[in-house]
Amino acid sequence: MVKGVAVSADGARVASAGFDYSVMLWDFKAVAAVAALHGHEAAVNAVAFTPDGLRVVSGGDDGKVLLWRLGQGAPERVMTGHRGRVAGVAVASDGRMVASAAWDRTVRLWDLETGEQVAELTGHAGNVNAVAFTPDGGQVVSSGEDGTVRVWDRKDGREVAVLGGGGLPVNALALAPDGRHVVTGGIDGRVRVWDLEAGAEVSPALEGSDPAPVLGVAVSPDGNTVASAGVNGAVTLWALESGRVLHTLAGHRGPVWGLAFTPDSKRLLTAGGDGAIRIWDTATGAEVRTAEAAQVANASDMTKGERGAELFRRCGACHTVTPDGGNKAGPTLYGLFGRKIGTVPGYPYSAALRDGDIVWTAETVGELFRLGPDVVTPGTKMPVQTIGNDAEREELIRWLQKVTAPH
Incomplete structure (x- = not known):
């Protein structure tokens, strides 16, 4: 199973997180694997590139956050401290800090250059499933089992807002490039859009014809499109502003966790339980090629x-x-x-x-x-x-x- 996927800022490289304890690096243009990175002692759940595209951060079931430099087979940094699986990772836009969300109910912030933990953010009343930085890097946004979306100040770790509450678990989140809107996906099968400035949900929630639990969400770099995926293997593309369904992408066998747009927003990569990373044309909804097939x-x-x-x-x-x-x-x-x-x-x-x-x-x-x-x-x-x-x-x-x- 492939649990997570990320695309570098220049669109040249793809990283994927595997249930087989590995992080795979791919040449996107060639649709070919270029390296298998081994360092985790359990399944890897999430990956993220640094802004310069030269390093990759990964988080796994072993509770570790690893930093990899392209071209090196061993981790450059091993960040430990979580007491549960790391479900999500994110890198700040300045490339200096990493955030990790874990099943020990915490979000932790790490100095990328030293590997030292600089903050432990507590407040969630359950497992934390996803984390992201705002585009300016000034705030951290997280979501989890307690049904809340929490906003934290990066500098002092102070919790500045709590959105929602008392609802069903939130499995995934993504930030829109405007820095104002947060998209979340939950166990109830709904995709919600939140306004950080207003501190409220933008209604109505996006809901497909088959409301299966949502496992992953992503927002295109141009801010126009939302992708969501879940346990039924279907991937849905939505227009962010109107909430209209643009395409339903069918091809995966089993659940889909990983979603990532290319920098030009023209392609969407999806990854899931069938071991394949699939590539889709976002304008037509057609499958372009699978990395599995190319191998x-x-x-x-x-x-x-x-x-x-x-x-x-x-x-x-x-x-x-x-x-x-x-x-x-x-x-x-x-x-x-x-x-x-x-x-x-x-x-x-x-x-x-x-x-x-x-x-x-x-x-x-x-x-x-x-x-x-x-x-x-x-x-x-x-x-x-x-x-x-x-x-x-x-x-x-x-x-x-x-x-x-x-x-």
């Missing part, structure tokens, strides 16, 4: 029409199969058959795989997909995926034997 394009082209190639598409979000593919969120599968488990150079295996004694053969790979990695290699961080159909499992193995064989 297996080369391998699939070698064997067009084969069922094994189609079955591998979901695996391609984490693994490569070509000699020059390298490691991603998972180790390369090139040269898989006959290789001992946990032995690909440079990949940070979990202890369950590093200390295992399995040799990958058609039989052992078949057992992995029949029973699941949680059964075959207990304690692994591999996502649980199985193929119950014997014939399809054999098709995938035959295809893997063909494309991963050293040549």
